[in-house]
Amino acid sequence: YSLGKSGKPREAEWTTLAAVVIEEDNRFYVACLATGTKCTTGERSKLQNVIIDCHAESLCKRAFKKFLCHHFLNGHSVDGLKFHLFISQLPCGVIERYRGAVDKDNEQIGIQRKPGKGEKCEKASCVDKIAKWNILGFQGRRLLAITKKPIKFDSIVIGNCTEKPEYNGKRFRACLTIDKYQIDPNQNKIIKSEITNMFPLNYCPSLHFNENFRESIFTRRESVNASNSAIVFWKENGSTNMVDVVVNGFKQGVTRKEVTKKLLRISKQTLTSDIDRLFDVKKDHDL
Template sequence: MLPSSSPAAPREGTVAPSLWAEDAYSSALRHYRSLPKKGKPQGRESTVLAAFLLSTPQEPQSPTVLSMGTGTKCLGASPQRPRGPRPRRARRGGVMPVTPSESELPREQLDGGVNGCSDIGFVQRKPGCGDTTLSMSCFDKITRWSVVGIQGALLSHILEPLYLTTVTIGQLPDGAPEGFSIENNIEKVLDARLSSLSSRLPASFRLSKPMFFEAPVPPKEFQQITGDVPPLTCGYSICWNKSGLQLHEVVLGTTGRKQGTSSKAACLPSTEPLLCK
């Protein structure tokens, strides 16, 4: 069920979501449920859902879903050729990192980059099975968008940078880990990372720090919870956007190809998703 305008009292360890978080959560979930069953988790499967929404001064409590993506897989480095398959979903969000320990995955230094948590000059890459991935962590992507915008390299030639105003994150079912909070582990870290760039931005770019909000606990199909029965992740990714064509396609996350692609057709341009390069 969608949350009502008068949500139930939050569980112990969680916080009451703001009205904006409730509205964003409800709009995204309502739109997701309006989509066909194809590509959605089945049985014990779960996935990650992210969406971009737009609100207006006239209707601030009725945000419109502009794009949406699901999925938990990212391609390794080798399939990401200059020309597809490298689909862009909803510029997908997922996990926000806490400060990394020495036992975590190694991080890679990039020229002019900024780090995933505390070391200026480093970014975190998403883990991959087998072939190493080149995908940055979701927090690193938000950091980049806070500087260069979300419009992408091509549109940067004709548009002023477009920046996020807010980022809304679903709460964990059992509450946040001890010592974790959006203020301490996300907002402060983002502030620290962006402050190192304040004096080296080219014209038209600026530092834009989004406000972070906590949404209600998401439904079970969006919860990656460990327990007696090992969790399964959905291998498919839904790609949708509110274009004139109402783009909606399902992609196999491990290959970057459209759902139903045979092994013989795996290299054909016709099997590449529309969102790839």
């Protein structure tokens, strides 16, 4: 399947690629993928239905929700499936975590915001989001009612790796796990054990640094600009391929005046409608 030319980086641009691969009966297929490196900030970020976090990992989660909705609507379950996350380079926030005391025991939990140049974005860094997904699952809060248990990655594969110090399994693992004795700064008390029974805090998938995947277009390069556009792909009904192209938080080609009418299929409003419809179908089926 070809994604077409829309949304792809130009010759003098780079981007990040993230994808979810499902393993079923020793067969592997891509459920969804996304590219992207930007955040929507300033006045544009206050507009309705704009997507603020346009990093590949976050867009990939939106695509995964679309995939799951149609997966469940077609009567399928996630039992027996394994889920693998591929990212074409280290997720944002890792280097900042390395510079902190990530190896200290009982370090207080803190949120690392999106790093980078330009206007500050208050969204959590991708490495912090992945750490959260390792606990709460990749399916999102509402779909947990359907999955019954968190969907966690069996492995995370990082591409474009070299022998540089930042590609260190122990240090990266420390960024993705939370010790059960750590203190929640908002509540200032030990996280309750009954919660950790369902959501173990120390879970971490198998980590792999892939030195064979070497694609310069999918890794940060100081000499060229990051692409402003992003491609979001997911499968529906097993074989139908769907694509959204995001530019500066909007659907490609949509102006500010049109943003409330011409929605991205991965927008919050559309995803909410999809999940509502799934719940309605499940409710009718259970009657």
